[in-house]
Amino acid sequence: MPLRLPASLLAFALLAGCVATSPRPPEVVSAPATTAPQAAPATVAANDNLNAVAWTQTAIEHDLIYLQTYRDAQAELLAALRDRSWDALARDDRAAPLRGLKPAVVLDIDETVLDNSPYQARLVKSGGEYNEADWAAWCKEETARALPGVVAFTQFAARHGIAVIYISNRAKDLDQATLANLRKAGLPVSGPEAFLGLGTFVEGCEQIGTEKGCRRQLVSRKYRVLMQFGDQIGDFVTVSANNAAGRRRAMAPYLDWVGRRWFVLPNPTYGSWEPALFNNDWSASPAERRQQKIDALRTE
Secondary structure, three states, X not given: OOOOOOOOOOOOOOOOOOEEOOOOOOOOOOOOOOOOOOOOOOEEOOOOOHHHHHHHHHOHHHHHHHHHHHHHHHHHHHHHHHOOOOOOOXXXXXXXXXXXXXXXXXXXXXXXXXXXXXXXXXXXXXXXXXXXXXXXXXXXXXXXXXXXXHHHHHHHHHHOOOEEEEEEEEEHHHHHHHHHHHHHOOOOOOOHHHEEEEOOOOOOOOOOOOOOHHHHHHHHOOEEEEEEEXXXXXXXXXXXXXXXXXXXXXXXXXXXXXXXXXXXXXXOOOOOOOHHHHOOOOOOOHHHHHHHHHHOOOOO
16 A cells, blocks of 8 residues: 555455345235335445455454564574674665665564555445555554564564664654654664655665565665565565566575565465556456456466
């Protein structure tokens, strides 16, 4: 959601079937007995995001994945701290030598640190789609909860002198609301520089769309990054072509880092994986986008 390309609600949970009203019982009339004709049951169009949001909010498996991820990371963090050559930034993002740099961990915010599923649930119930005004209003409520495991992990990092930095595609003008929400949720915030939102100026680097490469380069000038966390591959590496082949190509050099330097979290409700299925064409109608997603499914 954070200042991403608008995510439709037509995403992922194709098992969310149509809801039908129960037919009225047959009307009893005088003999000879007959059954009154039944009207066709009224239906509500399926919302493709229903199962995804329901899983995110109610499935214990969701919480266990987060706990497992952050506990595994914490178990390896001090070893990464001791290894002076250890760095979790992609080659293109490392803009300064490691020597003498302070240690840090870098985390995305939405669906990595904070749970925004209530916002998604509102859209499912209203039948609406993501828009920047409603998203900004949700952020300003400052009520998103911390996801399982992240508070313990980030507080552990802070206690060991490791800076906790949040790189998010929330707009820069949401910085105060975002920092307040992080603090309320129990996450360590060292100050305004801990949040690098969309629109952060990075001298000598031209940001392309919502890519985070420039902000990662900014972090690299001051810090040796021990670990990165996110729910999109763009949280770790620049994606030149947002299609299936381009996304795999971007990750290919770093597969050995996954689970060691890069920790990827689940997000079935929205993300760059979705527009990759319909050629990133948000001008297409919801029905057209949905059909292209169906066409992308494998049946064998």
